[in-house]
Amino acid sequence: MRASTHSIFGPPGSGPSAAEQLARSQMIRPKRVDRITDLIGNTPLIRLHQIEQDCPGVELWAKCEFANPGGSVKDRPALRMIQDALARGELQGRRLIDSTSGNTGIAYSMVGAALGIPVTLVMPENVSAPRKQVTAAYGTELIFSDPMEGSDGAIMLARELVEREPDRWFYPNQYANQSNPLAHYHGTAVELWQQTQGRVTHFVTGIGTSGTIMGTSRRLHELGRARGRDVRCVAMQPDDAMHGLEGLKHLPSSLVPDIYDASVLDDTIWMSTEAGWDMSERLATQEGLFVGHSSGGNVASALQIGKQLAERGEPGVVVTVLCDRGDRYFVPLKWEKHYAW
Ligand SMILES: Cc1ncc(COP(=O)(O)O)c(C=O)c1O
Numbered sequence: 001m002r003a004s005t006h007s008i009f010g011p012p013g014s015g016p017s018a019a020e021q022l023a024r025s026q027m028i029r030p031k032r033v034d035r036i037t038d039l040i041g042n043t044p045l046i047r048l049h050q051i052e053q054d055c056p057g058v059e060l061w062a063k064c065e066f067a068n069p070g071g072s073v074k075d076r077p078a079l080r081m082i083q084d085a086l087a088r089g090e091l092q093g094r095r096l097i098d099s100t101s102g103n104t105g106i107a108y109s110m111v112g113a114a115l116g117i118p119v120t121l122v123m124p125e126n127v128s129a130p131r132k133q134v135t136a137a138y139g140t141e142l143i144f145s146d147p148m149e150g151s152d153g154a155i156m157l158a159r160e161l162v163e164r165e166p167d168r169w170f171y172p173n174q175y176a177n178q179s180n181p182l183a184h185y186h187g188t189a190v191e192l193w194q195q196t197q198g199r200v201t202h203f204v205t206g207i208g209t210s211g212t213i214m215g216t217s218r219r220l221h222e223l224g225r226a227r228g229r230d231v232r233c234v235a236m237q238p239d240d241a242m243h244g245l246e247g248l249k250h251l252p253s254s255l256v257p258d259i260y261d262a263s264v265l266d267d268t269i270w271m272s273t274e275a276g277w278d279m280s281e282r283l284a285t286q287e288g289l290f291v292g293h294s295s296g297g298n299v300a301s302a303l304q305i306g307k308q309l310a311e312r313g314e315p316g317v318v319v320t321v322l323c324d325r326g327d328r329y330f331v332p333l334k335w336e337k338h339y340a341w
Helices: 018-027 075-087 103-115 129-137 147-164 179-195 211-225 273-287 293-311
Strands: 045-047 058-064 095-099 119-124 141-145 202-206 232-238 267-271 316-322
Touching (some): 045 179, 058 293, 075 179, 095 103, 103 119, 103 129, 119 129, 119 147, 129 141, 141 147, 179 211, 211 232, 232 293, 267 293, 293 316
Parallel strands (some): 058 316, 095 119, 119 141, 202 232, 232 267
């Protein structure tokens, strides 16, 4: 039998040079880390080849925040809020408590379990079953607020509990904690700048606590202006108080987060639930990206910006965020210790 002379990258003669092979093997070298929190951040940026065909001449890119180990964009602020509190000695002998629509709760639970910090979460009783089950699986204590009061009800109940027993709790309050946007200022924005080689022209993402849009936009504005140009930063909000874009806030009918500062933003896009859901489906079937509905709303917003640029014949590099995976919105089998066959 003749020994194969095929390169592992392709047929003879078409393979990469030895230098290219070495570079590739270094790029794909498996990581070894000390603990799970070391896997937070440095997420891939992916080009949306199919979607961007609707805006010729404009590039659409998305930051894969679902690739964080807790499965969402909220791993970054959860880690940063906990690290900053540890550094200030605020977590000594206390339980972490916060209100969350889910992803931050999963992130607190994961980071808390990894760093030995007990966690209590207040969430509206009607959040999806997977969110309750996943946080409980990390050993987190759950307290449910009135489902009719939404995420604002959870915020008010958490505040009440902290006021009643201030020494028992460490309350990071993601809506008012500057460590939340700072995680994106020091992480997400810098990574986006590097990943686009400073070519990003527009950034757009939805508002939950506003941490992602505030921190990322502030830094992108600075990085752009230092090079004599601006990066246009656009927020997305659901277009109605009663919406189905989980994780996002319709600010005109909600408590406005203390960390929200409208002066950082160049514009706001109002997104319908239907358009966000439709784009989530399109991302799954056309790009192989099965992501949640806020991500669908984000990409629909990026495409809206891309189309406006294309109509004017202007080039652009529009970047947005894929906040979490679509399977987070399925109802899983109950986690059982014993199976009956
Ligand atoms: C699914 C989802 N998308 C988007 C966001 C918005 O992120 P931010 O809180 O940084 O505004 C959140 C926040 O919890 C979320 O859970």
